[in-house]
Every structure is written in C-alpha cells, then in structure tokens.
Amino acid sequence: MTMIRMARSLFGLGSWRRALILAGAVALTLLFASAGLVSGQNVRTLGLDEAVRTALDRSRDVRSAHLGLEEANERVSEAWSNVYPSLDFNASYTRNLSPAVNFLPAAIFDPTAGPDDFIPVQFGADNQWTTTISLEQPLFSAGAFIGVGAAGRFQTLQEEVVRGLTQSVVTRVRSGYYGLLLAQEQARLTENSLERVRKTLKETTALNKAGLTSDYDVLRLEVEAANLEPNLRRAENAVRQARRDLAVELDLPPGEEVRVEGSLASINLQDPSDNTPANREILSFIGFRGVGMEVVDEAVGMATELRSDLRQLELTESLRKTEMRLEQVEYLPRVSLFGTYLISAQDNGSPSFFGRGDGQRAYSRNVGVQVTVPIFQGFRRDARIDQKRAVLRQAETQTRLATDQARSQVRTLLEQAEEALLRARGQSLAVRQASRGFAIARAQYSEGLGSQLEVTDAEVALRQSEFNYAQAVYDYLIARAQLDEATGRVPMVDVDTDGMGA
Secondary structure (H helix, E strand, O other): OHHHHHHHHOOOOOHHHHHHHHHHHHHHHHHHHHOOOOOOOEEEEEOHHHHHHHHHHHOHHHHHHHHHHHHHHHHHHHHHOOOOOEEEEEEEEEEOOOOOEEEEEHHHOOOOOOOOOEEEEEOOOOEEEEEEEEEEEEEEOHHHHHHHHHHHHHHHHHHHHHHHHHHHHHHHHHHHHHHHHHHHHHHHHHHHHHHHHHHHHHHHHHHHHOOOOOHHHHHHHHHHHHHHHHHHHHHHHHHHHHHHHHHHHHOOOOOEEEEEOOOOOOOOOOOOOOOOHHHHHHHHOOOOOOOOHHHHHHHHHHHHHHOHHHHHHHHHHHHHHHHHHHHHHHHOOEEEEEEEEEEEEEEOOOOOOOOOOHHHEEEEEEEEEEEEOOOOOOOHHHHHHHHHHHHHHHHHHHHHHHHHHHHHHHHHHHHHHHHHHHHHHHHHHHHHHHHHHHHHHHHHHHOOOOOHHHHHHHHHHHHHHHHHHHHHHHHHHHHHHHHHHHHOOOEOOOEOOOOOOO
C-alpha cells in the first residue's frame, strides 16, 4: 500500500522523473527486505564462538542442571542437620470443662470404712499450662555421618551432571553450526551448477539457431536445468530447516533468524593460517589437539580420566557403596545426650496465665544420656543391605561396560578424523582438476572441438568434487567435536577459549 500511495503522489511528475524515483524506491525496498527490515524479521549473524556462548547463556538444559545442583546443595545441608543439636520448644493450654475424677478407697482416709466404700478425688484444675524446652545432641550416630558423606557424593555427582550437560550443549551447537554450513554449501553449489547449465544452454541455443549444434544438445541441457531447479529448492529448504534447528538450540526468540559465518568450501585444513578470520575461528575451536592414531593412547587415557559420562558412573558407583554402608551401620547403637526444662501451672475459675502464685506453678529440669541398640527388626535390614549390594554390582558392571565402549569410540573418532582429513586433502586437488577440466571442455565446445556431453560431464564432475570437499571438511569438524566430548576436553567447558579465532 505504501508503494501504491507513493506512485499516486508521483503521478503528476514527469515520466522520466517518476521512473527514476520509483526505481530508487524499489531498490531501497529490496535492500531493506534483504536485511529483514520490511518483514519485521530480525537477522542475527553469529560466529562459532558467539553461537556457543549464546547457547550456554540461554540453554534450558543447563538451567535445569543447575537447579538439580541447588537441590544437591540443600541435601548436604539437610544431612548435616542430623549431626547438629536439635532444640524444641512446646507450649500448651488446656481448659478442662469437666476435670478428671478418680476414685480412691475410703479406707485411706477413714480406717473404719468398708472395702466397697470409695471417695471421688478430682485431679487437675480448670486451667492447665505446660511449657517444655528440650535439647538433644547426638554423640554417636554412624548413620548421620555416613549420610553427610552420601549427600556430599550426590552433590559432586550433580556437579558432574552440570558439566556433562554443558558439554553436550556445546557439541550440539557445533554440530548444528557445521550442519548449517554444509547445507549452505549444498545450496550454493547447486545454484552455481544451475547457473553454469543455464549459461551453457544460452550459448547452445545460439549455436543451434546458427545450425552449429543439434536440437538434441539443446534438449539435453533443458532437461538438466529442469532437474537442477527442484534440487536447488530442496537445498534452500534444507538451509532454512538447519537455521531453525540452530535457533532452537540457541533458544532465540521467535522471528529471529540466525546466520553463521564461515564457509566449508574455503577452509584450508592443510594451512590453518591461510583462512579467513571466521574459518580460523572454526578450526581453532578444538579441545583435544592431537591428530592421527599416534595419539590414541593419550586420547584413551584422557577419556578414561576426564570423560563426563564415565565420571558420572564412577561417582554413582561410589554413591551406591555409601548407601550400602548406610544400611550396614543400622546394626550399630546410637548414643545421644538430652536435656529438658519443664514449666507447668494450673488454676481454677477464670484463666490466669501460669497461675497466680508459686503454689500453682512447678518447674522440672532433667538431663541424661540415651543409648539405642537395634536388636531385631524382622530381617528388614538384611534385605535392604542385599538390595543395595545388588544395585552396587549393577553400577560396577555399567561402569566397566561404558569404559570399554568409550575406548572403542575414541579410537573410531580418531580414525574418522584422520580419514576425513586425508579425504579433504585429496578432494582439494580434485576440485582444482575438475575446475580446470570444466574450463577446457567449455572452451573446446565453444570452438566446436568438443561435444555438449563432455561439457555436461565436466560440470557434474566439478559440482560433485566441490561438494565432496565440503563434505570431507564437515566430517572432519564433526569428528573433532565428538572427539572433544569423548575425551572430556570441550572448549568453553574444560578448555579456555581465550585467543581462539581471529
């Protein structure tokens, strides 16, 4: 509507002025639209380092893990409460609407009374007050001290859970970032291939009109262009999906589109310094620096020591041992010191707080030591100890299995990273050769020395070699990201990233 009103306001100007102003307005509109200002969509461009930091700041998984850690901290405080003294204050008031009456033998007061004679005696008054202050201090309670240790181990486990989830978030963001770069590369290569085919089609059509090429050559190029167009649309959809997935991982607000810096096609793995700043940042975002099978022992040792899921299993195993000991110490006695201070009072008639004098008020003080020795509880403790022992053995089995799997995974990831690096080096040469081959085939075809089929084959070979190189770089980066998590050396979590990138 804005453009229509602008056109109407310009209706009275000269035709050439109207055309000039309208052309400028259209150009500005297209420029704003490309920047996301017309549609109201906010475009956010991120490097890898900034993307990871954004995810760590916004991640709901990390926030949930920190809440679990807060719970563990409070469990430690709760466990210590069983060691500290406990102090209680109790106060009560009772209004006896009908004071209790007991019957005593009348012979107590009158020796001549018969055996069946009784005298009713009232106990208590209309109003009764009682106040008690009690103190108890455990002197020996093995369960309390072991419970403190169990709570501390649970706290350490939750700290490791936070670390593991943070590592997982970083790895997922890296994978999403690399996946978006690969999707963009696929769309770019498909678009370039379509442009090359359209250019060749235009030239072939001109030659066909001059009688220098056959109708079949034109038809073949038209078919190839028609086949590439849906592929381009599919690649563009993949880019949009990858952007949405990364935006969800970063927890960006709705309507905010994410764009990433860097290009897989231009990354030079052989010489990291020969890269753009964005590509250098991507290559330097690595935790475990070793490459090749010569560092397999170092990687396996690091994984055994630092890998988060293995440390969580080891901490869980230690926690299960503590829980079993907690059941075993139930056979031991418990010793505690106690003291009580009691004030009681009573009176009749209208309530008078704690009586009207010393004759209606009494005090009681006592201290002592209590020893509790558990003797028999129907084999409940034996059954609970056996349960905890079975759970402990299960945890030990899971730890050994996970350790073997971690060793195997580290070896596999090192092999994949090395293979992808070698493949990228080979594909780099293939791209240069395929580019040169396409230029030669196209030049020969323009001069009438080659066939259109040779041009098509050369174009397909160039497109495939370019994508194969991008795929090799992607596979290398993914393997390195997974290797960092597998060895417990994730950037921004276990490795300082100061100085990374440009």
